Amino acid sequence: MRKFLYLIQFILIKLFFFILKIIGYKNGSNFGNFIGRLLGPIFRSRKLIEQNLDQSGVIDKRKYSKIVSSIYGNYGRILAEYPFLEEFRNNKLNNYIKIDGLKNLEKIKSEKRKAVFISGHFNNFELMALQIEKAGIDLCAIYRPLNNIYLNKTMERIRKKFICKNQIEKGRSGTRKIIENLNKGNSVALMIDQRVREGIKTNFFGKPASTTTIPAQLIKKYSCDLVPIYIERERKYYFKMYISEPIKISSKKSIDEITGHLNKILEKMILKNVDQWIWTHDRWKK
Numbered sequence: 001m002r003k004f005l006y007l008i009q010f011i012l013i014k015l016f017f018f019i020l021k022i023i024g025y026k027n028g029s030n031f032g033n034f035i036g037r038l039l040g041p042i043f044r045s046r047k048l049i050e051q052n053l054d055q056s057g058v059i060d061k062r063k064y065s066k067i068v069s070s071i072y073g074n075y076g077r078i079l080a081e082y083p084f085l086e087e088f089r090n091n092k093l094n095n096y097i098k099i100d101g102l103k104n105l106e107k108i109k110s111e112k113r114k115a116v117f118i119s120g121h122f123n124n125f126e127l128m129a130l131q132i133e134k135a136g137i138d139l140c141a142i143y144r145p146l147n148n149i150y151l152n153k154t155m156e157r158i159r160k161k162f163i164c165k166n167q168i169e170k171g172r173s174g175t176r177k178i179i180e181n182l183n184k185g186n187s188v189a190l191m192i193d194q195r196v197r198e199g200i201k202t203n204f205f206g207k208p209a210s211t212t213t214i215p216a217q218l219i220k221k222y223s224c225d226l227v228p229i230y231i232e233r234e235r236k237y238y239f240k241m242y243i244s245e246p247i248k249i250s251s252k253k254s255i256d257e258i259t260g261h262l263n264k265i266l267e268k269m270i271l272k273n274v275d276q277w278i279w280t281h282d283r284w285k286k
Contacts, residue, residue: 003149010150017083025084025093029077029237036076037069044075049279056205059274070275074233078124081237082158089130089162097127101243104227105135108246114182115225115246116215120193120266121278123233129164129189131241132229140166140181142174142190164189175214182222189229190215192262194281200256204263209283216258219249226262230269233276 016035020028049068053059059067087093108115117139119128129141141164146152159167166181168174178188192212201208218224225246232240249258270277 006148006150009148010154013079013151014154016080020080020083025081025087025096026237028080028084032076032078032080033073033236034076036072036074036079040072040075044072044280048282052279052281052283055207055284056270058205058271067275071277071279074123074276075278077233077237078126081124082126082155085126085130085158085162088127089134096237097131097239097241099131099241099243101241101245102135104243104245105132105137108187108225108227109136112185113187113225113246114185114222115187115227116218117187117189117227117229118192118215118262118265119189119229119231120191120269121281122269122273123231123239123276125191125231126159126163127239128229128231128241130162132187132189133164138184138186139164140168140178140186140188142168142170142178142188144170144194178214178218182218182224187224188218193266193277193283195283195285200259202256202260202263204283205267207284209263210285211259211263211283213255213259215262216255219258220251220253220255223251228265228269230272232273 020031023031046068049071050064053064053067054061084093088097107113115137117128117132119125129139133139141159143159146155156167166186168177168181181188190212192215194212195210196212197210199210199212202211203209204211215226219226226249227246228244230242234240249261
């Protein structure tokens with residue numbers, strides 16, 4: 001039964017993508033915003049979003065309704081923008097994204113430095129790895145496969161062809177591949193905002209939250225530079241991406257200290273635009 005439902009979902013999304021290509025990027029993104037606000041509560045729990053907002057304490061409860069609606073709209077826009085990642089990759093939509101800090105990527109490339117790029121699921125988060133690789137950085141990107149086996153094949157094809165050709169699936173085998181890439185001199189891009197079973201409990205907005213230690217381990221063991229990256233949505237379908245200067249972390253710092261520092265960086269990113277982070281990651285689950 002589940003496979004049948006996944007198949008129906010896959011067919012509907014493929015049809016959705018077909019329609020989007022016909023109506024174009026701007027109209028498609030706006031259509032996705034409408035669909036996200038309309039159908040978002042069916043697929044993503046409003047209760048969980050509000051619980052997470054409660055846990056974080058970052059915003060007044062009276063603003064929840066507006067924030068939650070924006071979050072659903074952003075979900076819809078992200079999905080609707082997948083068919084246009086090829087055009088972002090091929091420079092046809094360059095006018096819709098501005099990048100602050102390209103010189104930092106150029107420095108990493110010219111000096112052949114290994115970096116751990118960290119971020120979270122903000123706006124169209126796929127554009128970050130896409131732009132890093134476009135800048136000429138030898139990169140591997142970590143991803144979590146979708147539960148829908150049919151749709152996952154489509155998304156993997158899009159990611160490998162237009163975002164980052166070197167995609168590594170999360171998990172133990174993925175960790176080995178990350179190490180292989182670092183030994184080759186490649187950099188790694190990963191999200192640090194999801195709950196992970198193998199992580200540690202570290203403060204996130206003042207409360208213990210399950211947090212991955214992989215970036216801290218890589219930074220400490222392989223002397224990689226830390227490069228935080230953030231992307232924000234401006235005027236519906238425009239983006240601004242911020243690439244920080246490479247940060248050298250002392251090898252004397254513990255895994256816990258580095259991981260806690262990364263959570264602080266993530267908090268600052270979230271606070272820039274509270275409604276532009278995906279609040280459905282159950283970070284504080286016990």
